[in-house]
Amino acid sequence: MGDVKELLRLLGEIDDSLVSCMRCGMCQAVCPVYAETGLEAHVARGKIALLEGLSHEALKDPQAVMDRLDMCLLCGSCAAGCPSGVKVLDIFLKAKAFLAGYLGLPPAQKAILRGLLAHRKVFDSVLAVASKFQGLVTKPANEVIGSSCAVFSGVLGGRHFMPLAKTAFHKTAAAKGLAAAPGQPTVAFFYGCMVDRMYPRIGQAVMKVLTHHGAGAFVPDAQVCCGIPALSAGDLQTFEKLVKENIAVFADQPFDVLITPCATCTSTIKKIWPEMCDGLPGATRAAVKELAAKTMDISEFLVKKLGVTASATPSQEARTRVTVHDPCHLKKSLGVFAEPRAVIAANPGMEIVEMAAPDACCGCGGSFTLKHYDIAGRIGKRKRDDVVAAKASVVAAGCPACLLQISDMLSKSGDAVAVMHPVEIYAQALDDGRPGAGGKTP
Template identity: 45%
Template sequence: MDRLAKLAEETAKLDDRLSACMKCGTCQSVCPVFAESMRESDVARGKLSLLSDLAGKITSDAEGVRERLDRCLLCGSCQAACPSGVDILGAFLKAREISAKYLGLSPVKKLIFRAMLCNPKLFSLLAEVSAPFRGLVMRRQNDAPKTMRSPLLSPLIGDRRLPELPPETARQKFGDYDSPAGKSGIKVLFFAGCMGDKVYPNVTEACLKIFRARGVGVRMPSSLACCGIPALASGDADSFKKMLSHNLSKLEGEKFDYAVTACASCTETIEKFWPQYAEGRQKEQAERIAAKTLDISAFVADVLGVEPAKAPAERREKVTYHDSCHLAKSLGVRIQPRKLIEANPGCELVEMREPDRCCGCGGSFTLTHYGLSKKIGGRKRDNIAASGAETVACGCPACMMQISNMLALNGDAVKVEHVAEIYARSLGD
């Protein structure tokens, strides 16, 4: 089958996803990209119109199609609000896959997805070997959000502030982790994820502390790869399937009651996309794991149980909570993170305006559309500042990174923490 015939066949499969759209425009009222650009092509309705003749439009204006498809955070706000229940995210992911097959991936994305993320040993080695040399290009800012900046790399990353990178990864610190079930009688598979391993190992450490204090056994294999969502979101379904197959092969034979993550994106990917893309005999395995998968806050609140602090501390820190899109809109996890904050006697939960408004990260979106990402993030920063909070809690490391950047750029003395860190502190040493 020649290339154009294959393209036509692939795009025809999108028709069923698009037919339910009534063109009502509800998506327009909730889209964070449209709120800044006011471009119809940026909203779901405009993109779905693009997909209705995707084959023809790709052949006539391939780069224009790719640019329009890329101007999306995949936050799910449109899908959550859609009165017709259109599978908007599924359609966009498929369209990006078709576009990537026709146009190819950029050299940078090929390097990241195929050379690094598909090779977890190499990825980990690069992170570990580079650690001693970070000080040569990165400078700590000694600010509340704990960020670093790089004058040397400013031509590439602009004014972006990055998280303070740790001296060692979670994999280095904890290795191939396995602990028996305690008083709870529960054993979990903990999926640390790339960010929980290499950028925020403190979040992984907080989760392990929670499990230990609540009598939960933990299996955290050191051989797992990325969950695959960066590749899938960029249209590289082949790399996603490779990472998925690797992870499932490493988990074969592992026994656990729940699979738990501290990353909203990982949770959504394992729960929703692993079963959808797994093939052959691994499909049933992916479905079993997906059925057991929970976010850390949902696991603690819904499975173990958690109560509000009975004796609040005399001086309580004001904490506001940002609802990560994948956690709140895709998985419906909203109350549980707040329960974990309220269980800490030293914290007072103060709600910000629009707590579930997207922070503007969107994975690689913040790299390829940084100016737009900052505008969207600026609204989140303003809402955090207006709340009067001293700390903003998140359930997703990517949100933590984006919000830290926005707060640091504005000189705000607001800390950024994962909700697991806040709850872990309430459990003592």
């Protein structure tokens, strides 16, 4: 337990942000967690009020406030729709760091964050062992999706999760540097933990598309986690360590754009790193800001820098119906939603059919689904119903965390809908050598 005076001082530092909430309550209309629980302490207005209460010593129990801050997907729906423009995510992440600093991290979380996440090599070796043995405790559940179901459902709460990849993306032959063709940009490829471990196929699709367009690529295997799992637990120490390591890997390298196929990684690097790097040395802070400015979602990059567009000659035969889910960290955080659709439509064999609420959160929220599986499942079920109602055979989303959650939901209901990243759908057209794939071919 830390010093309560220090906690109050730190909360006082964000008082200007807290006071900008005018308590209008409009966040109730968009918060996916509030939609399920209906409790004021679970919606942004309530959490901000609790932080003010704590800061002004009207509330005495910091742990209770931390528990309620944890009832959050960090989806940013509240911030995107906030009339007063309250920087909700900054407030929550900072407050969690202050509270975790005061309360200490729970031992299990500390072991994972500081023992595993913060040490890439240990993390790799644990996961490598785990991937070999997971067949013993799981059985295949859905062939279209490729998910598994835990035999020991007590451990994983009946989740249908994607198996860990036998070979991590960074160990595959695809994960190698590419030289740029004349006039083409060079990217740094930040693939992210989930693509590396669960969806190497997305990493491979990215490499295929880059190769096709003659883009250069820098794919360092020393890159580490973007740090959001640590930050959402309030572990600023691990977050800062990870940011520093990534900066050491990427800063001063000759590339034009840093791309990621993970909406959460993109949004973290672009928006959260600059906001949360106050504790880092000045030179690192400058590098963080420079890197953030160069960071782009893969679909946005393909459209804006490589000229990928919807196919001008869509297939005359029956096309595959694809419905698109807008990850919160892509649409609400970065305003990117047209580009993934353009990338999908660049495959002439695809027909986009919109679902009822494409930008409704899928309920994953990173570690939220681990802590609050029941609520995450209820939110995810709504998404699943919308996907199924769209009568599509593929659902696409530019974020592996969403893909994981949607796979879980579809698999549990036994739905035969494939779950893909937009870049995979585009890469498929290149594979097929289909005529009319959108965009310039060098």
